[in-house]
Amino acid sequence: MKILFVCLGNICRSPTAEGVVRRFAPEAELDSAGASGWHVGEAPYAPMQEAAMARGYDLSDLRARQFVATDFARFDLIIAMDADNLANVEALRPAGNETPVRLFTEYAPQSGAEAVPDPYYTRDFDQTLDLIEDCAKGLITTL
Template sequence: MTSHILFVCLGNICRSPAAEGVMRKLAPELRLDSAGTSNWHVGEAPYGPMQKAALQRQVDLSELRARQFTVLDFNRFDLILAMDRDNLANIENLRPDGSETPVRRFAEYADRGVSEVPDPYYTRDFNGVLDLIEAAARGLLAGL
């Protein structure tokens, strides 16, 4: 059974910590984490506007801190979920020989005909992204 899940976006300050927070609220029994493919924000808290939007949904992201995805994550997690195709490609480029850890796009679990979670750092649509993340989280949980 999939019990240890990693959510991955670019900087680990918007989409992936929001996905981790939403999933922690919906399924506290799962072991969850998030990371970014870049090292731009390592050690930083999630982006303020994302924290504010999440908190309005009773999802507290304040304790989370950004970290960079590493090759070791393939051994630590049962499932790795990328927020978009670029993150998926960056993850796959680090895949070690012999690793069979599944890597999927998180948005595909939302059953909304989309394959990517847009980056609200650029779109400024934090609530729209949270709606998509919540739908994907419910879809993921239904399949576990």
């Protein structure tokens, strides 16, 4: 299965989701992207990398890129970190394409979260990691 994770800038949430799911489902083809192009080519945000590394997730090989309409054809599933990212992705959907786009939090309904909070703004990298791990575990059960 080919899965793409999308957040706003592709430097915190979506690369972390990619790194976490990579550990749980090494057979899956994974990537991440940002709804914006602000950070194209950059490594994940240093404090996010540090928090992830403290739990054994190495994000250092990842680089930000922007989501593009052709991603709909390249992936079997696109997962957005919040409703705004989902709307931005859907706005680029090619006519007739049926690739599913889901919120990551749908895979952890027990969390009660409607979105994965952006630690770039909240500064709570551990809370974001906790939720991403819960969502990743739920996602894996569907693969």
